[in-house]
Amino acid sequence: MSGAILVVTEHLGGQFTDATFELLALANGLATSTGAEVEAALVGADVAGMTTQLGAAGRVLLIEDPALESFNPHGHACVVAGLVADREPGIVLVPYTSTGMDMASHIASRSDLPLVSYCQSIDASAGLAATCQLYAGKIEADVSVDGDRAVFAVLSGAAAAADGRRDGSPTVESVTVEVPGGTSFTGQVEPEAGDVDITVQDVLLVVGRGIESEDNIEEVAELAEALGGAVAASRPVVDQGWLPKTRQVGKSGLTVKPKVYLALGVSGAPEHVEGMRDSSTIIAVNTDPQAPIFGVAHHGWVGDLFDLVPELADLLEGS
Amino acid sequence: MDIAVLLRAVPDPVEELELNDDETDLDRDYLGYVLNEFDDHALEEALLLKEDTGGSVTAYAIGTSDEVEQILVTAIAKGADAAVKLGDDLGVLDAHAQSEIFAAALGERSHQAILCGVQASDEIDGQVAMLLSARLGHPHVSVVVATSVTDAGLSVTKEYWAGITATYDVRLPAVLGIQAARQAPRYVAVSRIRQAQDSGALSEVDTVAPASSSGVTITAIRIPESGAGAEMISGDETAAAEQIVALLQAAGVGGAP
Secondary structure (H helix, E strand, C coil): CCCCCEEEECECEECCCCHHHHHHHHHHHHHHHCCCCEEEEEECCCCCHHHHECCCCCEEEECCCCCCCCHHHHHHHHHHHHHHHCCCCCCEEEEECHHHHHHHHHHHHHHHEEEEEEEEEECCCEEEEEEEEEHHCCCCEEECCCCCCEEEEEECCCCCHHHHCEECCCCEECCCCCCCCCCCEEEECCCCCCCHHHHCCCCEECHHHCCCHHHHHHHHHHHHHHHHCCEEEEEEHHCCCCCCCCEECCCCCCCCCCEEEECCCCCCHHHCCCCCCCCCEEEEEECCCCHHHHHHHCCEECCCHHHHHCCCCCCCCHC | EEEEEECCCEEECCCCCCCCCCCCCCCCCCCCCCEEEHHHHHHHHHHHHHHHHEEEEEEEEEECCCHHHHHHHHHHHHHEEEEECCCCCCCCHHHHHHHHHHHHHHHCCCCCCEEECCCCCCCCCCCHHHHHHHHHCCCCCEEEEEECCCCCCCEEEEEEECEEEEEEEEEEEEEEEEEECCHHHHHHHHHHHHHHHHHEEEECCCCCCCCCCCCCCEEEEECCCCCCCCCEECCCCCHHHHHHHHHHCCCCCCCCC
């Protein structure tokens, strides 16, 4: 491998995301095996004050422009791609998040670098290799990368955020760039309050694709209520409009840590697991013995949720 | 507005997956393919945009498996004005190869908005939508959950996380990676699909698989050990329910033990 390890940071409302610190932790691990320097790209407007939070990086490459005050999909992608083309880092780490998905492919394309997506671990000790999750977490793949430089779009959980969260005074280098037009930020919308807050429930009954229809949710919701909890869902259920966005667990939804998380027909794609893996007790029910949810669950039953739910209701009614 | 939507066939997410003999790919002999769910949302959003503004929707898909033709015919039945199948029997293609084929096909046309699902479950070498925008040099937004027409182009809503969204003005032509349409994808009756089959709206363009490589090679795949950390409950649903209630009670929810 040649060149530095560059972490593309992500921030919202003046705060770096956990994904940023996870990547810094991952970068420091790779730095140990390669001897490369860890750099962080910080893009925004008036963000120089945030560099002290990036103590896990040796150097911060600071790009400031009024057009980059809020995340700007095409603008951010092009300026970071330009930075990578100019400085030629060996490894570029981009979070596989909403903002990272706008940037990774552009960075790789502009410098004609290989891009490894859905990445969960990287080995740079001899050449570049990685492990990735494919088919919504049902398959794990080892990949090798041609050449000695690449971009990695890294899934949440590849390293511990706590290991990358360090204050310090990294060297700060300002980089001047031209921001292309094309996309411009017009506003940010916070989620509507008013529905049940699934982040404070002791028990969540979470329905996934296996619930099959909107009508089937009622029975699960009643059971959740009987347990003093609430019904939540994975993304496919919310995308169908069967439950509101406020009930969605996962990467684009909410992160929850209930005492008991009962997953009913949830496959357990990485995007979902990201939002629930720290629950105290995870119980998974799925007809597919290969469902990745069983990899994160503490207890599992392979079977049909439609057989189980009435039995649970009967037992709880009797208790 | 002339809108393109890109559709891809992916292994059915509810099917059990098996590995090939040398464990470098899925055993694809009996594998069923379905429309990538995010592409289904992209199609829905494209149809909604057309309903808002007039114009046309053209669906494109690469001939990677037998199911592709049915996917395109279904798109016509749902309201696409035309459908184009790019090549036939091209087999498995990575995201770089797909974006190269789509870029060549779209470069000859003048679509103002190109919509594609934000991701697919097999995109190990990058997202087709965003690779395509880089190739075409068009502005892009990914993780889009709504679009609307403005005087200058499109206003799109992008989802960040935790229910937070942001809106952007986008200059056209542009590529959008769709996470979810404004409404659930529409259903279409089988009779309409049969009609669409005979509509003449489906055409095929000769296409060959690109020779270039993404630089990423899968050396081994495996099925993660299911339930590696989980204690599996055995027995029928009655036994399972009893054990789950015991677990609930041990955790202090669902009534006294």
